[in-house]
Amino acid sequence: MEAFIKKHQYNYINRCLHELNSTFKNSVDKNVIETNKAYLYEKILSMFESLSDRQKELLDITKIDDPLFIDKYIASLVEYVYGMPEVTNTQLTKLFKKEKKLKLPDKSILDLKKVYLGWIDNSSGKLFIAYNLNGKLLGMACRVTSFTPKSGNICTLCNHIGSESEVAFVSPLCKTSDTGEGAYRSIGFSLCLDSQSCNERITSVEQLERILKDVNNIDK
Numbered sequence: 493m494e495a496f497i498k499k500h501q502y503n504y505i506n507r508c509l510h511e512l513n514s515t516f517k518n519s520v521d522k523n524v525i526e527t528n529k530a531y532l533y534e535k536i537l538s539m540f541e542s543l544s545d546r547q548k549e550l551l552d553i554t555k556i557d558d559p560l561f562i563d564k565y566i567a568s569l570v571e572y573v574y575g576m577p578e579v580t581n582t583q584l585t586k587l588f589k590k591e592k593k594l595k596l597p598d599k600s601i602l603d604l605k606k607v608y609l610g611w612i613d614n615s616s617g618k619l620f621i622a623y624n625l626n627g628k629l630l631g632m633a634c635r636v637t638s639f640t641p642k643s644g645n646i647c648t649l650c651n652h653i654g655s656e657s658e659v660a661f662v663s664p665l666c667k668t669s670d671t672g673e674g675a676y677r678s679i680g681f682s683l684c685l686d687s688q689s690c691n692e693r694i695t696s697v698e699q700l701e702r703i704l705k706d707v708n709n710i711d712k
């Protein structure tokens with residue numbers, strides 16, 4: 493069987509199984525456990541557009557009868573997980589051609605399975621994000637600000653709540669259809685500064701795609 497689980501879907505399955513683990517711990521009622529399993533299995537299936545019978549069987553968490561088996565089960569799924577397609581330095585340099593001295597990401601993070609590619613350039617104080625949207629590489633260069641929103645530091649992508657050193661308010665300069673001088677628009681939101689950890693938590697690409705379309709002035 494080929495890899496068919498996207499990284500964010502895997503993160504979602506992982507989260508569902510943590511929930512199942514709590515149900516096992518907190519409930520002695522078999523019916524409660526069975527109902528929770530069926531509910532979580534439905535939620536997992538709803539993340540996929542189409543699945544073969546074998547794939548459905550692999551994702552069938554209702555078969556798990558022992559919480560001690562959960563970690564093994566999660567690990568067994570890893571071989572079916574795939575991340576964003578490989579990106580070359582040439583592609584990244586082209587993507588961020590407006591950056592005068594672009595610091596490219598560490599080679600070590602390029603090899604990891606991930607939802608999006610994110611890295612920080614400390615010298616420019618920017619967080620770079622690259623993502624493959626339906627075969628098209630999109631990017632944004634976000635200036636990390638010291639502004640703390642009243643709502644606190646919650647990552648827009650993975651909903652992680654962290655301190656200012658973990659989740660920061662960032663502001664990417666957006667493309668506009670107006671080419672006139674001084675035409676620019678800026679938006680802001682909070683993001684994890686550690687993109688690797690964010691990639692382990694993100695369970696939906698909805699916000700990421702919405703922001704990238706907005707920043708790059710792409711019609712929905």
Ligand SMILES: [Zn+2]
Nearest residue numbers: 647650684690
């Ligand atoms: Zn995050």
